[in-house]
Amino acid sequence: MNSLKLGQGFAREHDLGRVRFVQMNLFRPAFRRQTFHLVISNGVLHHTSDPRGGFESIARLVKPGGYILIGLYHHWGRLITDTRRAIFNMTGDRLKSLDPNLRSLMASDAKKRAWCNDQYKHPLESKHTIRETLEWLKTAGFDFVKSIPSSHLFRPFDPNEPLFEHEGAAGNAEALLTEMGMFFKGSREGGFFTMIGKKRP
Numbered sequence: 001m002n003s004l005k006l007g008q009g010f011a012r013e014h015d016l017g018r019v020r021f022v023q024m025n026l027f028r029p030a031f032r033r034q035t036f037h038l039v040i041s042n043g044v045l046h047h048t049s050d051p052r053g054g055f056e057s058i059a060r061l062v063k064p065g066g067y068i069l070i071g072l073y074h075h076w077g078r079l080i081t082d083t084r085r086a087i088f089n090m091t092g093d094r095l096k097s098l099d100p101n102l103r104s105l106m107a108s109d110a111k112k113r114a115w116c117n118d119q120y121k122h123p124l125e126s127k128h129t130i131r132e133t134l135e136w137l138k139t140a141g142f143d144f145v146k147s148i149p150s151s152h153l154f155r156p157f158d159p160n161e162p163l164f165e166h167e168g169a170a171g172n173a174e175a176l177l178t179e180m181g182m183f184f185k186g187s188r189e190g191g192f193f194t195m196i197g198k199k200r201p
């Protein structure tokens with residue numbers, strides 16, 4: 001409810017009159033199937049007890065020809081965070097400066113508290129891979145459009161690149177190498193990856 005209040009405040013402040021906020025359980029959505037051109041789920045499914053079931057539930061809400069975008073924690077990308085969480089637990093949160101975002105001088109105390117709670121204190125968290133979620137997309141009737149980071153080696157994300165243009169998935173070996181590389185990036189970014197799919201007509 002607090003998130004929705006923040007969203008509502010933002011919409012009011014910026015005069016976004018056509019935005020509506022609705023609270024619901026994503027496993028029992030209040031919308032009809034095939035309602036939306038785009039469904040976004042950012043950092044949510046991995047905090048549920050059935051991430052794939054949750055994905056299938058929200059995938060049903062996408063119209064044919066529409067898109068789904070999901071952001072999830074990555075197995076390899078999360079390893080450094082998992083190690084830090086274990087250290088924080090053992091030391092009663094005394095070594096928080098091991099996290100670059102928590103020792104940053106740029107962030108406010110409120111931002112640091114939010115980051116710490118989000119990254120280290122969630123009661124439930126699962127991890128996934130690009131190759132695993134390619135299978136989710138395929139089975140739910142979606143063509144793969146793009147992942148961030150790219151499953152192709154040496155293809156860094158350009159913030160100006162079009163998000164909904166097909167990039168084509170890398171082969172298994174290349175995707176595996178790219179995914180292993182997420183271990184090194186996870187330290188600052190929390191080991192997050194994004195998948196975009198387009199529903200087949």
Ligand SMILES: C[S@@+](CC[C@H](N)C(=O)[O-])C[C@H]1O[C@@H](n2cnc3c(N)ncnc32)[C@H](O)[C@@H]1O
Nearest residue numbers: 003024025026027041042043044045047048118
């Ligand atoms: C880490 S937050 C991510 C919030 C937001 N998407 C973002 O990018 O900042 C996870 C959110 O998932 C929501 N959530 C968890 N399980 C849910 C469910 N079964 N149905 C709907 N929302 C759920 C929580 O209430 C929380 O707001």
